[in-house]
Amino acid sequence: MARALRIAFPGACYHVTARGNERKAIFRDDHDRKQFLARLQAVVERYRVVVYAYVLMRNHYHLLVETPEGNLSEALRQLNAVYTQDFNRRSRRVGHLFQGRYKAILVDKESYLVELSRYIHLNPVRVGEVADPAQFRWSSAAAYVGRQPAASWLSVEGVLKQFGRRRSVAQRAYRQFLRDGVGQGRAAPWDAVVGQTLLGEVGWVERMRQRVSKRGMGLEVAHGAQLRARPALSVVVTQVVRATKVPRQEIVRRGGGWARALAMWLVWELCGLRQREVGAAFGVGHFAVSKAIRRAQRLQQSNRQVAKVASRLITTFQA
Incomplete structure (x- = not known):
């Protein structure tokens, strides 16, 4: 190897x-x-x-x-x-x-x-x-x-x-x-x-790959791994904290309002986790996660601020 x-x-x-x-x-x-x-x-x-x-x-x-x-x-x-x-x-x-x-x-x-x-x-x-x-x-x-x-x-x-x-x-x-x-x-x-x-x-991975390519070195990716890896749950939460200015402990524990609901939706949408797994990370059952996901989806349709933040976060992970 x-x-x-x-x-x-x-x-x-x-x-x-x-x-x-x-x-x-x-x-x-x-x-x-x-x-x-x-x-x-x-x-x-x-x-x-x-x-x-x-x-x-x-x-x-x-x-x-x-x-x-x-x-x-x-x-x-x-x-x-x-x-x-x-x-x-x-x-x-x-x-x-x-x-x-x-x-x-x-x-x-x-x-x-x-x-x-x-x-x-x-x-x-x-x-x-x-x-x-x-x-x-x-x-x-x-x-x-x-x-x-x-x-x-x-x-x-x-x-x-x-x-x-x-x-x-x-x-x-x-x-x-x-x-x-x-x-x-x-x-x-x-x-x-x-x-x-x-x-x-x-x-970021793509930018690093391009940096290496310009140096004429190439980047070995083991076993054909894809560059578009799913983000880790903690990374999604970090980005929500930065975008909403809501403290991390309020998002991952209790409180946090719409930012917590948005974080649950994004984790479910981007990280490939089941609702029960999302709930375990946020300290709630899967029914509460399902409710939070529906709330986040409704807010994106009715609240311009939430829609803007959600769009910016999705773009961050799909860039």
């Missing part, structure tokens, strides 16, 4: 994972984890990388990063090489620590930054390390919910601003967002990854 294509440019955002060779531990104790974070801070300062979220598991790590200077390869090569030297020196070992190169998925920041931060923070919950992601010491979750101050090199504002203008309000809403994600499993957002390389709305 061909190696996944690396796409680098100033401002690119990535979900990065690196795993231990032969699935062995890359962090044996807290000393190793502290050392890795110190090396990560040095990379942030040297290469001007923006770190939005991270988690350090026993045999792998996850990072959500942006590269204003388009230098992901240089930054990650430095991070992994120097940490490997630290690990080998302390362990009195030689050889590779990581399983090949890191894996990087280029991410549509506007659509997937929030959802990927949750995926990263829920890793310890999924493997049974903790029940509350903010209890896990070796991730950025505690900084997001206000349990501890954010490190100087960690950028939490890019995500938290999606949940409210006031920091305390945003932190509470993000904590609820994490709770809502417990039990969802791995399916979203990874079902929307294209060619093992790109994660974004179809219009």
Whole structure:
């Protein structure tokens, strides 16, 4: 199988994972984890990388990063090489620590930054390390919910601003967002990854494909996957929040009025979910979803504002 294509440019955002060779531990104790974070801070300062979220598991790590200077390869090569030297020196070992190169998925920041931060923070919950992601010491979750101050090199504002203008309000809403994600499993957002390389709305994926094509590289799409992937539920909700200015927690929990009804309709229309599945995501039964869908459809016929917002959102996902 061909190696996944690396796409680098100033401002690119990535979900990065690196795993231990032969699935062995890359962090044996807290000393190793502290050392890795110190090396990560040095990379942030040297290469001007923006770190939005991270988690350090026993045999792998996850990072959500942006590269204003388009230098992901240089930054990650430095991070992994120097940490490997630290690990080998302390362990009195030689050889590779990581399983090949890191894996990087280029991410549509506007659509997937929030959802990927949750995926990263829920890793310890999924493997049974903790029940509350903010209890896990070796991730950025505690900084997001206000349990501890954010490190100087960690950028939490890019995500938290999606949940409210006031920091305390945003932190509470993000904590609820994490709770809502417990039990969802791995399916979203990874079902929307294209060619093992790109994660974004179809219009963004097409722009990235054109960028690669202009460089004469071509984009391998595994198993003939279609570029027009369905959007993830969380991405649709994010776009509704932006278009209506209604807080996310009101849309996904209770309240939210017409914006909540519109979100349910859009999720049902665009994500390929059954009404029962939509209801599970919004905390209601399928009868309530059916009622909300009918309401959204009626409002589009009778309310010019709702019709305009709905049309703009549909265009966003079908561009």
